[in-house]
Amino acid sequence: MRVLIIGSGGREHALAWKIAQSPLVEALFVAPGNGGTEKVATNLPIDINDHQAVIAAARDNNVDFVVVGPDAQVVAGLGDDVRAAGIDCFCPSAAAGQLEGSKSFTKALCDEYDIPTARYRRFEDEASALAYIYAEGAPIVIKADGLAAGKGVTVAMSVEEAEEAVIDCFSGAFGTSGAAVVIEEFMEGEEVSLFVLCDGETILPLTTAQDHKRAFDGDVGPNTGGMGAYSPAPVMRRTEFDETIARIIEPTVRGMAKRGTPFQGVLFAGLMLTDEGPKLVEYNARFGDPECQVMMMRMESDVVPLLHAVATGTLKGHDVQWKDAFALTVVMATKGYPGDYGKGSEILFPDQLDDEMLTVFHAGTKRDGNRLIANGGRVLNVTALGGSVSEAQQRAYAGVDKIVWPEGFCRRDIGWRERAREQA
Incomplete structure (x- = not known):
């Protein structure tokens, strides 16, 4: 299979890293990619907002399967256009993507199907x-x-x-x-994310994660795209997991199918664990960033058959296996993010930083000859495995401390809630 991934962030590098491990894949491309994806795939420097350019690149490279990463391309209907060109595509339709593209669309669906929300x-x-x-x-x-x-x-x-x-x-x-x-x-409780794959009818639950949205330690400062995450999130008990599937996910999938806009993709439910049970905060219609990074680190199964089954409506009978470990990722960002920030600073890596327990996923980077250059707000995702959140956190920050980048910063408390519970 020849696969094309759409996007340039840490999520797309994590997907490329995992997809490249599949024995089903003979060639892998990322458009436009970044300074990390080029290590596992061929970067294609095209404008992903130009759907015809994406289709042309897929045809020029004999691509069998397209995997769309970013929310903007989901909502803009890239998946619809790729499928119309006769190429299998992992991406919800633009109509189904309204679950993320419009908060009021999702709220109306909650009203119609009695889905608990604020x-x-x-x-x-x-x-x-x-x-x-x-x-x-x-x-x-x-x-x-x-x-x-x-x-x-x-x-x-x-x-x-x-x-x-x-x-x-x-x-x-x-x-x-x-x-x-x-x-x-305002809902009182702790926030957690749950991910499921869906082919329009069949649901395959994946796992949980907890993101850290605020820019600075102690959950203060402006909201960002995410400064770190860990998975799984033990704060969500099995009873709450099952209740979320029954009262939130299943009615959503049934409702979207009944409306004639079946959801085929990964459904990312942001949840609040309240005293009245889990309630939906919002939906995303794609893998989270940085949640995807910790999920791909933990996933034991080959991800390619799962994504392709979603795209082709054949998910029934599939299963997914996970490593018996926690994964935690720390986002290294350019100083000033999420406000104004500069580009062009050099990042220095030690030799052999990555190993089986630690991987650095790139987001806003590019190569300038042998130099690695920061080219965005969120730049690196230092991601580690461990037997506990505390162990994964320790390993991730040990990796962070080996990277020389004076113009960067990160939070130093990713996973703090779960670490406090582990130490209690």
């Missing part, structure tokens, strides 16, 4: 949204309705903070994604 209202003008905030008070959650690269959500602990978030959305801080705003009640 109470909410949707607004298309600033004045009405502000009036609602003043009436409800804080804490309260403000969300840009559309895609915002993981940064369009504000958990406001004061009315003033909520007011600022609403004004930002309607003033264009998130482009057209903020043209409408969803305002939700």
Whole structure:
């Protein structure tokens, strides 16, 4: 099989790293890729927003199977166009991608199928949204309705903070994604993510993970695309896992099929574990970043048959095996991220940093001859395995400390909640 992965981030490097291990794969391409993907695949420097260019590259390289990574390409319908060209593609349809592309679409689905989620209202003008905030008070959650690269959500602990978030959305801080705003009640509990594969009908649960969205230690600072993650997340008990499948995932899959927009892809449920049981925070219609990195490190099974079965509607009968280990990833980012940051700083690696217990996935990097250059906000994902979260954390930070990059920074407390539980 000849496979093309779409994207350039850490998620795509992790997918490429795992897919390259499959005996089914004879050639692997990544478009456009980064400074790490070129070590396991052939990078194709094309504009992935140009769907015809993607299809042309697939045909030129005799690609049998396309795997789409980023949310923007899911929502833009790249999967639809690739399939229309006669090429198998792991990517939900644009219609199904609305589960991520529109917060209000997902909330309406929750209303229709009695899926537990936060109470909410949707607004298309600033004045009405502000009036609602003043009436409800804080804490309260403000969300840009559309895609915002993981940064369009504000958990406001004061009315003033909520007011600022609403004004930002309607003033264009998130482009057209903020043209409408969803305002939700604040849910008490701990947040966790659950991933399942779905071919439109059959569901194959994968695993859990916990992401760290805030930029700085102690979960303070602005929201980012994710500063680290670990998997599995033991805070989600088996009873809660099963309840989520029965009350959240299965009704969603049934509802999407009933609407004539079956979901074929990986469904990423962000959940809040409340005193009333798990509630849906939001859906993503693709692998998480950096959650994908820890999932691929832990996955024992060959991922290619699973992804292809999803794309071809043949998932029934498939299973997935996991290593008996935890995985933890630390994101190294350019100073200034998620705000303004520079590009072009050099990163120095020691020889033989990667081994069977530690892998560095690249995100915002590029090669300049023999030099590795930072070319984005989130730049590296130092990912380690361990018998506990504490062990995986220790190994990951030992890897971080061997990388010489003065212009970079990272959180030093990834996995802190679970580590505290382990030490209790």
